[in-house]
Amino acid sequence: MKKExxxxxxAKLMRVSVHQIRYFEExxxxxxxxxxxxxxxxxGIDEIYRLSHILLxxxxxxxxxxxxxxxxxxxxxxxxxxxxxxxxxIEAELDRLRDLSGLIHKVLNDYERFGDRAPSFQVxxxxxxxxxxxxxxxxxxxxxxxxxxxxxxxxxxxxxxxIHYVYEEECLRRVRLCTKAIDMDGDVVLPxxxxxxxxxxxxxxxxxxxxxxxxxxxxxxxxxxLTGPRILVEKSYLSLFTRESLHYExxxxxxxxxxxxAEREEKR
DNA sequence: CTTCTCACA
DNA sequence: TGTGAGCA
Numbered sequence: 001m002k003k004e005x006x007x008x009x010x011a012k013l014m015r016v017s018v019h020q021i022r023y024f025e026e027x028x029x030x031x032x033x034x035x036x037x038x039x040x041x042x043x044g045i046d047e048i049y050r051l052s053h054i055l056l057x058x059x060x061x062x063x064x065x066x067x068x069x070x071x072x073x074x075x076x077x078x079x080x081x082x083x084x085x086x087x088x089x090i091e092a093e094l095d096r097l098r099d100l101s102g103l104i105h106k107v108l109n110d111y112e113r114f115g116d117r118a119p120s121f122q123v124x125x126x127x128x129x130x131x132x133x134x135x136x137x138x139x140x141x142x143x144x145x146x147x148x149x150x151x152x153x154x155x156x157x158x159x160x161x162x163i164h165y166v167y168e169e170e171c172l173r174r175v176r177l178c179t180k181a182i183d184m185d186g187d188v189v190l191p192x193x194x195x196x197x198x199x200x201x202x203x204x205x206x207x208x209x210x211x212x213x214x215x216x217x218x219x220x221x222x223x224x225x226l227t228g229p230r231i232l233v234e235k236s237y238l239s240l241f242t243r244e245s246l247h248y249e250x251x252x253x254x255x256x257x258x259x260x261x262a263e264r265e266e267k268r
Numbered sequence: 269c270t271t272c273t274c275a276c277a
Numbered sequence: 278t279g280t281g282a283g284c285a
Contacts, residue, residue, distance in 0.1 A: 008269075018270090023279060040270055064278070 004042040027064045061086040119200035126195050130186035131178035139173050165232040194254040201245045215250050226252040
């Protein structure tokens with residue numbers, strides 16, 4: 001009985017494919033101890049160790065190229081360096097995955113809180129919001145693909161972040177499309193404070209106008225005044241859950257320093 | 269059972 | 278960076 005083993009025995013022992021062992025040979029990192037008369041590759045104990053190392057390094061994220069290079073002319077310090085670089089990459093990947101997980105949780109949470117519901121009004125306290133303005137358009141013109149494309153390189157991940165439509169005060173003719181500023185160079189700033197918020201979902205753009213009116217009506221019969229721009233936030237990713245509805249939040253800053261509409265009426 | 273080669277993801 | 282098929 002020979003001391004060496006065939007490629008399939010080695011493959012079974014190391015739980016890899018025969019193919020992969022031959023691939024490592026082609027790439028110059030693992031060679032048989034010798035070739036048998038029948039042209040079969042034969043492997044000894046040294047090759048078993050060598051293969052273990054290769055597999056470990058592959059698992060650690062080193063390329064076969066890099067392994068080859070190290071076997072050719074690598075020092076122990078080089079190996080330490082290679083593994084360090086590898087661990088940095090893995091940690092970067094962990095960060096990426098954490099971000100991704102966070103994004104999905106955010107979507108899930110948002111859906112649970114504001115999924116499909118009748119319009120709900122509430123006054124909420126908001127942190128200052130910095131938006132980076134994107135472009136301006138008319139109230140009536142619908143957003144189309146070309147308008148998006150013409151804006152050139154905007155933020156990546158367009159629809160992961162909510163699109164904010166900021167309507168100019170008083171007349172709602174002009175709309176400013178914004179996204180949340182990632183860095184601090186936003187150009188539209190909404191101050192912290194109390195905001196009236198209404199969340200709703202619609203099936204047709206037509207319904208938007210009604211909600212604006214309802215929103216205004218709600219403001220008029222409340223003990224405060226709505227001030228500043230109306231902000232329509234399109235929760236674009238909530239549309240993931242339903243095939244045919246769009247989700248929005250309508251916001252306006254609350255001003256309690258002025259009397260409400262009814263009181264103003266009295267004073268006249 | 270092994271080898272090699274080629275195409276493919 | 279491997280895999281799968283086909284052939285000898």
